[in-house]
Amino acid sequence: MATSLNMLSEDCISTIVSLTSPPDACRLMLASSSLRSAAESDIVWAGFLPSDLPQLLSRAHTQLSLSSKKDLFFQLCDSILIDGGVSRFLLNKVSGKKSYVLSSRALSISLSNEPNHWTWTAHPTSRFPEVIELKTISNLEVEGRISTQDLSPNTTYGAYLIIKVSDRAFGLDSIPSEISISKEESLVTNTAFLCPLDDQKQQLGSLFFMNRRQMMEKRVVQGEGRRPNKRGDGWMEVELGEFFVGEKSEMVKMNLMEVKGHQLKGGLIIEGIEIRPKY
Known part of the structure; x- marks a missing residue:
């Protein structure tokens, strides 16, 4: 699979990977150095983030690092304080739910x-x-x-x-x-x-x-x-x-x-x- 994907453009690979799951994207990052950049791209990890992300971030108790969508995804998987610190929000690392x-x-x-x-x-x-x-x-x-x-x-x-x-x-x-x-x-x-x-x-x-x-x-x-x-x-x-x-x-x-x-x-x-x- 990695060999076939290497024949495609990076944007095309990113679009394909965005239709999979977070574990699949992580596996592709390890499969080949040439696929790593595509699998780490914001195109991929934006698809794993909640559709109401702006509203969720507005409820965050502390400032989050927004350096990349992948980093943000894993910050949310670790859980964040929201609503003045009285609740926590988190994403499932496998499903993104x-x-x-x-x-x-x-x-x-x-x-x-x-x-x-x-x-x-x-x-x-x-x-x-x-x-x-x-x-x-x-x-x-x-x-x-x-x-x-x-x-x-x-x-x-x-x-x-x-x-x-x-x-x-x-x-x-x-x-x-x-x-x-x-x-x-x-x-x-x-x-x-x-x-x-x-x-x-x-x-x-x-x-x-x-x-x-x-x-x-x-x-x-x-x-x-x-x-x-x-x-x-x-x-x-x-x-x-x-x-x-x-x-x-x-x-x-x-x-x-x-x-x-x-x-x-x-x-x-x-x-x-x-x-x-x-x-």
């Missing part, structure tokens, strides 16, 4: 400004200047919102609550919370725990909270009781659900709440909600 991380400041969290219930603090491993830590509360409610207009069309997205559990945590492993994803005409619910359980705690919790669990199961249809999964960055994530982005612009609401359990809980640290392509 959009992802967002909404910080805890960008979420609606019940009683988040009440110092008796929550505290805002810096965390050394967070991607944001501050996170929110739960002191104590009975009814937990967290909501994030994003417009499908900001996402890549014809794509299935997953929404993930990014959390840590402090050494002082209590009440997080007893009763599941209700999680949901809603758009204008659809609502999908499930259940999730906010803390992994060891076998001993699970047995004790099952005995002590059996009646409350049964009440919960009646209120939530076919709940799976999802558990947090460990991430490579040291945080954990709980999948709140998934949704499909079509051509129509809709507002997506992502919720987690305890369903009238009135179980006191504390020690939950919330970094935010990540919205990223699933497939």
